[in-house]
Amino acid sequence: MKLSELHPEGTKVRIGTVDFTQDDIIRFAGQFDPQPFHLDPEAARQSLFGGLCASGWHTCAGWMKCFVPYWTSETIRLGKDGIVAPKLGPSPGFADLRWLRPVFAGDSITYFVTFLAAKDLESRPGWRINTIRCEGENQNGEAVIRFDSKVIEFP
């Protein structure tokens, strides 16, 4: 089964939720993005953001954190119905990432995937490149992140 058959174009699918705790935000920032508004609640209050918020890279990684178990469970669910799940491979990259709002300590971000389009890869028969929209919104339904990713699909 192809991804384009499994996910009708434009259908937004919820893939999971990540709670961004203060500890998790500070731990990620300490490793990868040690800026005061990601590390120190008091400094963050004095900053443009007005409160401790997650590194944008942490918000990105949260999408993947949800997608991997979502896709594993989809593969199992389809298998039970005798359907071979689309064989997805690595992503060559993505386009137009927007960090639309800060993700503050205590926020719960729910992530989504929307299948947008598929294209046959001319250089490799049977391979396809899918374009998927990846989104996250906070507990108030406000969009916090959006990007369009490419995903390889094998025959």
Place this chain on the structure above:
Amino acid sequence: MKLSELHPEGTKVRIGTVDFTQDDIIRFAGQFDPQPFHLDPEAARQSLFGGLCASGWHTCAGWMKCFVPYWTSETIRLGKDGIVAPKLGPSPGFADLRWLRPVFAGDSITYFVTFLAAKDLESRPGWRINTIRCEGENQNGEAVIRFDSKVIEFP
């Protein structure tokens, strides 16, 4: 001083190097991208990649891990010469990220930044949006990641 005055257009500046150890790759993947080729050396050998390699999000975060201390030291260096460093703010997002090659366990990735362009923000006098090219290459000089980021600059 504006970023466009500090960095002549098109000048590629080395900002640091991250060693991607097997342990670091597995730790990041366990938290955010638990796919076999990021978690398990043996499964990775059987995969398309042929060896344990870092989550693409880990490779992204490595750029930021280098940029923050680079920028801090630049600010100090300029200050010693009596120059006020450009006041950089958050990034609203970026464009066209490409993961060009896998980052394998044991690779050392050197990251770069290149100032591309600046635009005044019409809605906020004195504010600018800079476009910077962000790149990483491995110890063999092969490009592994590239994306163009936007960075806000305050007056």
